[in-house]
Amino acid sequence: MLSLPWKTLSIDSQWSNFLRNKFLTNSTNKVRYHKSSISVALNHFILVVWRESKWLVGNGATIHLWNDNWLGKALVDKLDIPPSIHSKMQANVANIIHLASWKVPQSLVDLFPNLEQQLRQNDILRQDILDKLV
Numbered sequence: 001m002l003s004l005p006w007k008t009l010s011i012d013s014q015w016s017n018f019l020r021n022k023f024l025t026n027s028t029n030k031v032r033y034h035k036s037s038i039s040v041a042l043n044h045f046i047l048v049v050w051r052e053s054k055w056l057v058g059n060g061a062t063i064h065l066w067n068d069n070w071l072g073k074a075l076v077d078k079l080d081i082p083p084s085i086h087s088k089m090q091a092n093v094a095n096i097i098h099l100a101s102w103k104v105p106q107s108l109v110d111l112f113p114n115l116e117q118q119l120r121q122n123d124i125l126r127q128d129i130l131d132k133l134v
Contacts, residue, residue, distance in 0.1 A: 054069050054134055055133055058129040058131045059128070060124075060131060061094045063093040064091075066081070071122055093131075
């Protein structure tokens with residue numbers, strides 16, 4: 001039952017791209033409502049898969065910096081950021097990678113002192129490969 005949601009989130013194929021574009025919002029962990037049985041089933045199982053998955057960082061381009069789980073838990077949850085502003089936080093992990101190293105703006109370090117420590121515990125795989133959901 002989890003095969004279709006897993007493939008929808010983790011595989012780059014024409015079918016998976018169609019399903020993501022048709023049913024998922026930009027934050028990928030929310031399903032758009034469509035009057036269809038696929039939408040209802042996909043919504044439930046996408047959330048199950050999403051909760052149990054983690055991103056491995058490659059180039060960081062497909063990972064939402066704040067809302068995706070790439071550090072063991074989403075940064076919005078780790079840093080106790082109020083849910084009312086989650087949707088406004090749009091940066092990708094690629095925005096804080098420079099020459100295969102973490103490059104966090106000082107203003108973010110000042111706001112979230114634990115952020116640098118969290119990042120040091122997470123390796124960047126390689127900037128020339130794609131991110132991978134596991």
